[in-house]
Amino acid sequence: MSHHLEPSRRADAFRRALLVGVLALALLLPGVAAGAGYAYAQDWYWTWSGKSAGSSFSSVWKHNWFIKKYPGYETTVTFIDNTSYGWHATVRNDWQTTPTTWNSSAVKKAHCRSNTSLEFFGTCAVASN
Numbered sequence: 001m002s003h004h005l006e007p008s009r010r011a012d013a014f015r016r017a018l019l020v021g022v023l024a025l026a027l028l029l030p031g032v033a034a035g036a037g038y039a040y041a042q043d044w045y046w047t048w049s050g051k052s053a054g055s056s057f058s059s060v061w062k063h064n065w066f067i068k069k070y071p072g073y074e075t076t077v078t079f080i081d082n083t084s085y086g087w088h089a090t091v092r093n094d095w096q097t098t099p100t101t102w103n104s105s106a107v108k109k110a111h112c113r114s115n116t117s118l119e120f121f122g123t124c125a126v127a128s129n
Contacts, residue, residue, distance in 0.1 A: 037063070037127030041112060046073070046120050052113040053124055057082050060128040064089075064100050064110035068122040071096040074115040075122070079108040087111075 041053035055061065066075045071094060078090040079102045089102035092115065102108070112124035 037125060039123050039125045040110065041122070041124040043121060043123055046114045046122050049115055049117045050113065052111060054080070054112075055110040055124075055126045057107050057109045058128075059105050059107045061108055061110055061126050062101055062103055062129055063127045064102075064112070065125050066098040066112045066122060067125065068096055068098075068120055070120070073118055073120045073122070076113040076115055077124070078111050078113075079104075080111050082107045082109070 038055070040055040044051075044053070055064075061079065064077045064079060066077050068075065074092065074094045075098050076090060076092040077098050077100045078087040079100070080087055083106070088104070088106075088108070089100045091098055091100040094116075098112075110124065110126035114120075114122075
């Protein structure tokens with residue numbers, strides 16, 4: 001089997017792999033599976049260092065993930081409060097899934113950022129519990 005798939009087939013394969021990964025994560029974290037959440041940067045093709053995305057502001061957000069098809073791409077996840085716009089519970093690594101949790105009642109948004117100039121597919125997601 002060739003590892004050189006055409007772009008649309010590659011994207012479809014990534015979406016399937018990502019769905020399996022998110023479902024597995026949900027099974028590992030039952031509270032997250034039961035909580036309200038959404039992907040705020042779904043199936044993005046991350047193409048430059050500094051590209052970022054953010055969720056809506058809410059006081060209920062607690063968990064934030066950057067999920068990549070493969071490890072080795074350095075990314076950051078954090079929460080940004082809506083008063084000082086400070087970053088909280090910031091995590092930066094090159095794992096396949098970069099997670100963070102901030103158990104605060106402050107109004108905040110989830111934020112994710114690419115720290116690499118390498119191109120990759122990834123999704124950022126946030127949940128309330």
